[in-house]
Amino acid sequence: MLLVFSFLLILAIFLALSIRRQKPVASWKEKLNLDKHFAVYHTLYKDVNGFALSRLERKGTDSFEFTYGEIKFYPFIALLSLCRPDSSTIFYDLGSGTGKAVIACALVFNVQKSCGIEIFPRLHACAQRQQQRLKHFPNYCEKSANIEFKNADFLQSHFKDASIVFVNATAFFGDHWLVMSQHMEQVKPGARVITTSKAVRSNRFQLLKTTQVEMSWGVVRAYIQERLPLE
Numbered sequence: 001m002l003l004v005f006s007f008l009l010i011l012a013i014f015l016a017l018s019i020r021r022q023k024p025v026a027s028w029k030e031k032l033n034l035d036k037h038f039a040v041y042h043t044l045y046k047d048v049n050g051f052a053l054s055r056l057e058r059k060g061t062d063s064f065e066f067t068y069g070e071i072k073f074y075p076f077i078a079l080l081s082l083c084r085p086d087s088s089t090i091f092y093d094l095g096s097g098t099g100k101a102v103i104a105c106a107l108v109f110n111v112q113k114s115c116g117i118e119i120f121p122r123l124h125a126c127a128q129r130q131q132q133r134l135k136h137f138p139n140y141c142e143k144s145a146n147i148e149f150k151n152a153d154f155l156q157s158h159f160k161d162a163s164i165v166f167v168n169a170t171a172f173f174g175d176h177w178l179v180m181s182q183h184m185e186q187v188k189p190g191a192r193v194i195t196t197s198k199a200v201r202s203n204r205f206q207l208l209k210t211t212q213v214e215m216s217w218g219v220v221r222a223y224i225q226e227r228l229p230l231e
């Protein structure tokens, strides 16, 4: 009898604790209307295969930095939330693939602009197609108008107007990452840069936070850094 009572007590405590833990997540999801936005995102991307498009592009010109991988909607929004995007935010994804991060950002936050720069034409065209499709969802036309995709090399591009920059940088290494880090110094003081797997290698940024985030290939470290004032 005592054994059964102890078991039920432990079970009740366990349930109470897990409900308490889920509450903040549920209210966060509700506040940002995440399930509604995810339904739109899922409709846009359910038949899109960025990995296959990237493979086609890499035939003959492959290199580590072209390795493909993608964000996952909820973990990415949780990560982006740490930078508190608002109506003055200009968001950039450097190496935007099929546009998942750019579109997720525009769906959830009322940002001024959500932009992606992608080197491979097939991936870029795919991102643009999803932006066009988004126009036809009731109440999402305006959000679609705030999205911009550019087919270009981000190392040759300006993004000085950015207030939040995301780089899914797990496959960027060595000198390439150093060059990229220097290129990111163009953002204005106070701008935030979110990177995966490694921090920006520049003393013009200060580290604000590290966390973990789930990507299509697993859980990685994420770094949030802020551009320091001009010296």
Ligand SMILES: C[S@@+](CC[C@H](N)C(=O)[O-])C[C@H]1O[C@@H](n2cnc3c(N)ncnc32)[C@H](O)[C@@H]1O
Pocket: 054, 065, 066, 067, 068, 069, 070, 071, 093, 094, 095, 096, 097, 098, 099, 100, 101, 117, 118, 119, 120, 123, 152, 153, 154, 155, 168, 171
């Ligand atoms: C790991 S994928 C990330 C895709 C997307 N940002 C996401 O997180 O869902 C990296 C992307 O960067 C692109 N890329 C690599 N080097 C680039 C460059 N120099 N300029 C523009 N895009 C580049 C690749 O083609 C690829 O689509």
